[in-house]
Structures are given as C-alpha cells and as structure tokens.
Amino acid sequence: MKHHENESKYLGLNVNKGVETPPTINPYLKSKKKRKKYTVEEYVDEILKGNITVLSQAVTLVESSREDHQELAQAIIEKCLPHAGNSIRVGITGVPGAGKSTSIDSFGVHLCKQGKKLAVLAIDPSSERSKGSILGDKTRMERLSVMESAFIRPSPTAGSLGGVARKTRESIILCEAAGFDYIFVETVGVGQSETAVHSMVDFFLLIQLAGTGDELQGIKRGIMEMADGIVINKADGDNIGKANIAQNHFKNALHLFPPAESGWTPEVLTYSGYYDLRIAEIWDMVDSYIAFVKENGYFDVKRNKQSTYWMYETINERLRNDFYRNEKIEQLMPTLEREVLGNKKSSFIAAKEALDAYYDEM
Amino acid sequence: MKHHENESKYLGLNVNKGVETPPTINPYLKSKKKRKKYTVEEYVDEILKGNITVLSQAVTLVESSREDHQELAQAIIEKCLPHAGNSIRVGITGVPGAGKSTSIDSFGVHLCKQGKKLAVLAIDPSSERSKGSILGDKTRMERLSVMESAFIRPSPTAGSLGGVARKTRESIILCEAAGFDYIFVETVGVGQSETAVHSMVDFFLLIQLAGTGDELQGIKRGIMEMADGIVINKADGDNIGKANIAQNHFKNALHLFPPAESGWTPEVLTYSGYYDLRIAEIWDMVDSYIAFVKENGYFDVKRNKQSTYWMYETINERLRNDFYRNEKIEQLMPTLEREVLGNKKSSFIAAKEALDAYYDEM
Numbered sequence: 001m002k003h004h005e006n007e008s009k010y011l012g013l014n015v016n017k018g019v020e021t022p023p024t025i026n027p028y029l030k031s032k033k034k035r036k037k038y039t040v041e042e043y044v045d046e047i048l049k050g051n052i053t054v055l056s057q058a059v060t061l062v063e064s065s066r067e068d069h070q071e072l073a074q075a076i077i078e079k080c081l082p083h084a085g086n087s088i089r090v091g092i093t094g095v096p097g098a099g100k101s102t103s104i105d106s107f108g109v110h111l112c113k114q115g116k117k118l119a120v121l122a123i124d125p126s127s128e129r130s131k132g133s134i135l136g137d138k139t140r141m142e143r144l145s146v147m148e149s150a151f152i153r154p155s156p157t158a159g160s161l162g163g164v165a166r167k168t169r170e171s172i173i174l175c176e177a178a179g180f181d182y183i184f185v186e187t188v189g190v191g192q193s194e195t196a197v198h199s200m201v202d203f204f205l206l207i208q209l210a211g212t213g214d215e216l217q218g219i220k221r222g223i224m225e226m227a228d229g230i231v232i233n234k235a236d237g238d239n240i241g242k243a244n245i246a247q248n249h250f251k252n253a254l255h256l257f258p259p260a261e262s263g264w265t266p267e268v269l270t271y272s273g274y275y276d277l278r279i280a281e282i283w284d285m286v287d288s289y290i291a292f293v294k295e296n297g298y299f300d301v302k303r304n305k306q307s308t309y310w311m312y313e314t315i316n317e318r319l320r321n322d323f324y325r326n327e328k329i330e331q332l333m334p335t336l337e338r339e340v341l342g343n344k345k346s347s348f349i350a351a352k353e354a355l356d357a358y359y360d361e362m
Numbered sequence: 363m364k365h366h367e368n369e370s371k372y373l374g375l376n377v378n379k380g381v382e383t384p385p386t387i388n389p390y391l392k393s394k395k396k397r398k399k400y401t402v403e404e405y406v407d408e409i410l411k412g413n414i415t416v417l418s419q420a421v422t423l424v425e426s427s428r429e430d431h432q433e434l435a436q437a438i439i440e441k442c443l444p445h446a447g448n449s450i451r452v453g454i455t456g457v458p459g460a461g462k463s464t465s466i467d468s469f470g471v472h473l474c475k476q477g478k479k480l481a482v483l484a485i486d487p488s489s490e491r492s493k494g495s496i497l498g499d500k501t502r503m504e505r506l507s508v509m510e511s512a513f514i515r516p517s518p519t520a521g522s523l524g525g526v527a528r529k530t531r532e533s534i535i536l537c538e539a540a541g542f543d544y545i546f547v548e549t550v551g552v553g554q555s556e557t558a559v560h561s562m563v564d565f566f567l568l569i570q571l572a573g574t575g576d577e578l579q580g581i582k583r584g585i586m587e588m589a590d591g592i593v594i595n596k597a598d599g600d601n602i603g604k605a606n607i608a609q610n611h612f613k614n615a616l617h618l619f620p621p622a623e624s625g626w627t628p629e630v631l632t633y634s635g636y637y638d639l640r641i642a643e644i645w646d647m648v649d650s651y652i653a654f655v656k657e658n659g660y661f662d663v664k665r666n667k668q669s670t671y672w673m674y675e676t677i678n679e680r681l682r683n684d685f686y687r688n689e690k691i692e693q694l695m696p697t698l699e700r701e702v703l704g705n706k707k708s709s710f711i712a713a714k715e716a717l718d719a720y721y722d723e724m
Contacts, residue, residue, distance in 0.1 A: 081705045256615040314713035319681045343443045351676035
C-alpha cells in the first residue's frame with residue numbers, strides 16, 4: 001500500500017505538465033518504466049483482479065493531462081465500465097475542523113473489519129494551492145492507510161472543479177471495476193465542490209460539530225437539503241450533552257423540510273470518530289438508505305440521472321469555457337460588464353454583442 | 363386603461379408570428395397604424411411622460427419575435443435604461459389556489475390608494491398552452507384593472523423560460539422609465555419560473571395557505587430559502603386559528619435556516635386578500651426590507667449581481683441552445699444518452715464525441 005500511495009502523491013504534483021521523469025533519483029522509477037509497457041488489456045485485467053498498484057497507475061493516467069495518457073485512460077475506462085457500478089458511493093463533507101479525516105479513518109476501519117473493500121477519493125479543487133488540504137496527509141488516516149483492503153487517493157490537483165470532478169468520477173469507475181464495495185468521496189465544505197460530489201454519490205453524509213447551539217447558522221444554505229444523513233462528531237465525554245442538543249436542532253430543522261425526492265427522511269446521529277463510538281449505527285443508516293432506495297427504485301433513477309447529468313454538464317462546461325477563454329471574448333467581457341452595470345446597455349444587448357463577436361470569428 | 367389592455371391581450375396571442383393585421387374588423391386598427399409611425403425618440407418621450415398606451419405598445423414590441431420589432435424594442439430599451447432602476451420590484455409566487463390574483467388586486471389597490479403607481483407583470487412560460495393561466499383573466503383583478511395608476515400585463519406567451527424571462531426583464535426597464543413605483547412580477551409555483559423571477563426582483567414574496575398543519579410539506583425545496591417574506595392568505599373567519607398555527611410553523615422553519623445573504627430575517631404574516639385584512643402590514647414589511655438593504659448596501663449589490671447574472675445567463679443559454687438545436691447534435695444525443703445509460707460509454711467520452719462533432723461542422 002505504502003508504495004503506490006507515495007507514488008501517486010508524487011505524480012499528483014506534476015500532473016499539470018504530464019507525468020515527467022523526476023529530476024533526482026527516484027525509487028519508483030522502475031515501476032514507472034514497467035507501467036509504460038502495459039497494454040489497455042493488461043491494465044484492465046489487472047484492475048479486474050483487484051491489483052491496487054495497477055489501479056493506482058491507471059488513476060494517475062486519468063489525472064494526467066498528457067494526451068497519450070488521456071487516450072490510454074479513456075480506453076481503460078471504456079473497458080472497465082461494464083464491470084463498474086456495483087459499489088456504494090458515499091459523499092462525505094463537513095467544514096474544516098469537523099474531524100473528517102479521523103472519521104473516515106474510523107468509518108473505514110469499521111467497514112474493513114466487516115470484510116468490505118473501501119476506496120477513499122476526494123474532490124478539492126483548491127488542493128493545488130493548499131498542497132492538498134484533504135487526504136494529502138496520510139498520517140491523518142493512520143489506521144486505514146495500513147489496511148490491505150483500503151485504497152486512499154488524494155484529490156486530483158489540476159484544474160477547474162469540472163476537471164477535478166471528471167477525474168474523480170472516472171476514478172470511481174476504475175475503483176468499482178477493481179471490486180471495491182464502498183467508495184468514499186471526501187470534499188471540503190466550501191464552494192461548489194459539495195454539489196459536484198452530491199452529483200456522483202448514492203449517499204451524502206454531512207459531518208457536523210456540536211457548538212454553542214447555533215450550529216445551524218454555520219451551514220450553507222442548500223447543504224442540509226443535500227444531506228441524506230447528518231452525523232455529529234465528537235459526541236464523547238463532556239461533549240455528549242451539547243451533541244444531543246445539536247442532534248435535536250438538526251432533527252427539528254430536517255422535519256420542517258419538504259420530503260426529498262428519494263422519499264427518505266434524513267437521519268441525525270451522534271458519534272465519536274476519535275473514540276470509535278456509535279460508528280456501526282452510521283453504517284446501518286447508510287445500508288438502510290441503500291436498501292430503501294433500491295426497493296423504491298430511486299437508486300437506479302438517481303444513478304441514471306447522474307450519468308446523463310455529467311454528460312450534459314461536461315458539454316455545457318466546455319461550451320462555456322471555449323467561449324469565455326476565447327481571446328476576443330476575454331477582451332470584450334470587462335467592457336460589456338461595465339456598460340451593463342453603468343446602465344449603458346441592457347444585459348441582453350450585451351449578451352447578444354458578445355455572442356455575435358464570438359460566432360463571427362468562428 | 364381598458365383600451366390598451368385589450369389590445370395588448372389581443373396582440374399577445376399573435377406574438378409568435380409577429381404582430382399581424384387581424385383577419386376581421388378590428389377596433390384597434392387605427393391606433394396600430396398610428397403606432398407604426400412612432401420613432402424611437404417618440405416612443406421614449408411618451409414612455410418617460412408615463413403614457414401607458416405607448417408603454418403598452420413598446421412592451422408588445424419587446425414581446426414580438428419579428429426582427430424589425432426587436433430592433434426597435436432594443437433601441438427604445440437602450441434609451442430608457444438611464445431612466446430605469448427606480449422602482450421597487452416585488453416577485454410574487456404561490457401555488458395555484460393560494461389566491462394570488464385576489465391578493466395582487468388587494469395589494470395593488472392598497473398601494474394605489476397611497477398614491478403609488480403599480481405595474482403588474484408575469485412570468486408563466488406555460489401560458490401559451492394554458493392560454494394564460496395567470497393574469498390572463500382580467501376579471502380576477504377587477505378593482506385594480508380599472509385604476510388609473512395601475513398597468514396590468516399578462517405573461518409573454520412565446521418561447522422558453524429564458525425567452526419569457528428576457529421579455530419580462532426588458533418590460534421592467536420600460537415600466538420603470540414610465541415612472542412606476544412598484545413592479546410586481548407574478549409567477550406560478552412551478553418549474554424554474556420562480557428562480558427566474560427571484561433573479562429579477564428586490565423582494566420575493568411567497569403566498570401560502572393554511573392547511574392541515576403540514577403545509578410545509580407542500581413547498582418545493584429551495585423556495586422557502588428564496589422568500590424574503592411569507593404571507594398566509596385567507597386568515598379570516600373560522601380560518602384564523604389555522605392561519606396562526608401555520609404562521610408559527612413557518613416562523614420555526616425560517617428560524618432554523620442559516621441567515622440570508624441580505625442579512626434580513628424573512629417575516630411571516632397572515633392576511634386576507636379577499637377581505638382586505640392586514641394588507642398594510644405586508645407593505646410595511648416590504649418597505650422595511652427595502653430600507654434595511656439600502657442601508658446595508660445589499661440592495662445595490664443584488665441589483666448589480668442580477669444585471670451581470672442575466673448577461674451571463676443569456677450567453678450561456680444561447681451557447682447551449684445553439685448546440686442542442688444543431689441538427690447533427692439533435693440526431694447524435696439520443697444515441698449517446700443510450701450508450702451512457704447502457705454503460706457503453708462514460709459520460710465524459712460521450713460529451714467529448716458530441717462536442718467534436720459540433721465543432722467539426724462549424
């Protein structure tokens with residue numbers, strides 16, 4: 001395990017420029033050379049056998065921006081697709097400090113002890129700047145990182161949220177083909193990352209801390225509506241009373257929400273990631289949810305929606321990117337924005353002018 | 363008032379094909395001929411003078427899909443823009459049966475009696491099919507429709523939500539140039555129309571009915587978060603008790619929400635549109651909100667955001683429309699969607715194929 005993790009972490013940092021030969025002596029050079037010889041079929045065969053080293057190398061291809069790597073990656077994904085789809089995908093979010101890493105460590109150990117295989121992925125488009133604020137530090141999941149049946153992969157570091165999300169979603173396919181039972185997708189409680197993760201998982205878990213009684217104030221609008229379950233961490237020792245109060249607050253809040261499309265009423269549980277308290281209850285909840293939505297058909301409805309969502313989202317994102325990154329448009333937009341804000345042009349006239357300029361050039 | 367209303371209603375039905383000469387004898391033929399002679403400057407002069415007949419004709423140009431009408435409309439809007447922006451824009455929504463028309467009638471009469479001028483617009487993209495489910499039937503606002511200082515305009519009937527929203531937003535500019543103090547934008551509580559209205563108003567008012575105690579269940583997720591005020595209609599006679607219970611439910615629910623960006627905590631009031639009870643309180647609330655956000659600067663922040671939002675939204679919508687309405691793409695997408703749902707292609711490979719096909723052709 002140690003081997004491929006270090007490697008993928010190293011490669012992750014170079015991902016923008018493609019996978020390069022490192023400037024200094026590299027203990028993993030041998031395995032990299034060996035990887036280059038793999039054919040698509042060999043990659044797929046090894047992944048289907050559950051070979052985690054090869055899986056990790058395939059994920060590195062997915063994350064690479066080099067064109068030959070991308071071609072190879074897409075060919076592997078296409079062949080893995082028929083074998084994908086059989087995991088339970090769980091999105092995990094919470095503000096910094098909520099104890100996500102400790103919790104994932106604890107959740108993961110619980111599942112592995114039950115004989116399950118677990119892959120932990122992440123979406124953190126800011127990780128390039130922050131040098132990987134989530135999952136980058138292996139020591140934060142020290143028990144899970146040494147388990148045979150766990151695969152931990154830091155967030156792809158390159159590019160826009162759309163790009164990072166694509167890489168993570170493609171990595172899910174590879175992990176599923178490799179036979180993982182659960183796939184966690186961790187994200188930070190900022191920006192649009194949570195929406196992206198929500199759009200690729202079956203169950204969305206919100207980790208909260210009990211605070212001063214007004215913890216609801218700290219939640220972004222919309223995030224509670226995405227949650228299938230809310231779990232309040234650090235419910236141990238002197239903190240239990242506060243956690244129970246927070247639990248009631250959240251329960252009341254959720255009770256007042258209209259029902260979710262899934263028909264499922266989100267549950268609120270308390271636990272302690274650090275002391276491994278009431279972890280089983282959380283995974284009983286996740287399993288109950290999965291059974292519930294498989295029974296009522298929503299499981300497949302949601303997965304199908306997500307597949308087409310990502311197709312259309314990718315198209316729409318590239319249409320926008322191609323437009324806004326066009327040189328002429330980049331020059332034009334600040335002027336148009338000023339004119340709109342200065343009441344010189346209506347929003348619609350400005351839009352028309354920008355589009356006319358764009359299509360003229362094509 | 364009667365004159366221009368009937369006319370605009372008539373013209374509204376023909377808006378898809380442009381403004382046509384009616385097949386039979388038309389009492390308004392004379393004024394239509396006269397309108398054709400107006401120059402841009404004359405239109406603008408009359409609108410700025412508050413000439414409602416000319417305003418109505420200009421709105422008809424905005425709604426027309428004929429190219430010469432559009433050119434004329436855009437020229438008028440551009441000249442009206444510097445005189446726009448001075449009204450209080452109020453979005454009004456609620457499910458069918460909540461009593462929107464009666465309420466707007468009652469609200470409008472209240473404001474007109476205070477010496478205010480009021481324009482009532484609407485967004486209902488379904489109105490072409492339903493022959494105008496909102497504002498179409500004048501008799502539903504019988505008191506307001508005969509008031510000198512009120513201008514009631516049915517929803518534009520042609521096209522997509524984006525198209526309808528554009529027309530309404532442009533009509534707001536014209537109405538503001540004509541000196542209206544309040545502009546209502548009514549919408550039905552379905553689909554994306556509420557989001558569109560929310561993106562063009564200063565205050566978003568949600569009309570609710572007291573029911574069996576579980577009225578919160580009936581609200582779409584997200585709509586309560588958009589509301590700056592919730593008003594419970596039909597709080598009269600035997601219904602007062604139920605209305606008060608509903609009021610408490612909504613207050614509790616709102617209390618549990620995180621604070622809105624405006625810093626304003628939405629209020630919940632009860633009233634009776636039919637019996638004109640506690641109408642003043644509602645408009646005191648709206649005025650308090652406006653004073654509050656003008657004081658803290660959010661009023662301008664929101665308006666600027668809305669202006670740029672509509673520019674970018676219009677660009678993005680047309681980029682999408684041009685793509686999805688492309689003949690080659692129309693043929694290709696069903697196949698790609700099948701392949702994605704059948705796990706034959708990843709969402710991203712399918713997206714790439716579609717985009718390559720599109721750009722190849724251009």
